[in-house]
Amino acid sequence: MTINDDDDYVQEMRLAAKLHRLPGIYERDLTSRDVLRMATTSGRQVVLFDDVGVLAPGGPADVVLLRLDGMLDEGLHEPGFDPVDLLLYRGKREHVDTVLVAGEVLLEAGRLTKVDKAKVLDELRADAARARAMLKPEVRELVAALRPYIERYYASWFRERGAPHYHYNLRG
Known part of the structure; x- marks a missing residue:
């Protein structure tokens, strides 16, 4: 579920990062990795499921594969950039290429595989x-x-x- 009807989960993560900033130059903001952790592995603590939110043998294997080409197309990134920063601050739903839920491919090359x-x-x-x-x-x-x-x-x-x-x- 997202705050609007575009179903852009990355936008929700970006909003969470911005809403949790404290004023002042000495305040520590959430890092991109903090926000990604909140949106992925930390969620399992909220729902009290130990077997979700991690990739492990025998686990449910929910995976999202992204295309970086659309995020890197402007050539503004120095070598060694953090791809999680790139995802949080430049990523959009159209960068999602493949989605697997419980090991089953539901989206491939940006197209739904199970739903018309x-x-x-x-x-x-x-x-x-x-x-x-x-x-x-x-x-x-x-x-x-x-x-x-x-x-x-x-x-x-x-x-x-x-x-x-x-x-x-x-x-x-």
């Missing part, structure tokens, strides 16, 4: 149309009529706004 995307989208559109058709006009009218009262009721919940800043951006 067009067919799934057609089914979703049909389901959405059926759901809209079931919503009767009188229900829509009732919702529209009740909306101002509901908004007024909940408006009082947010009068106390608290601090106008995120604590990581607090300058004090």
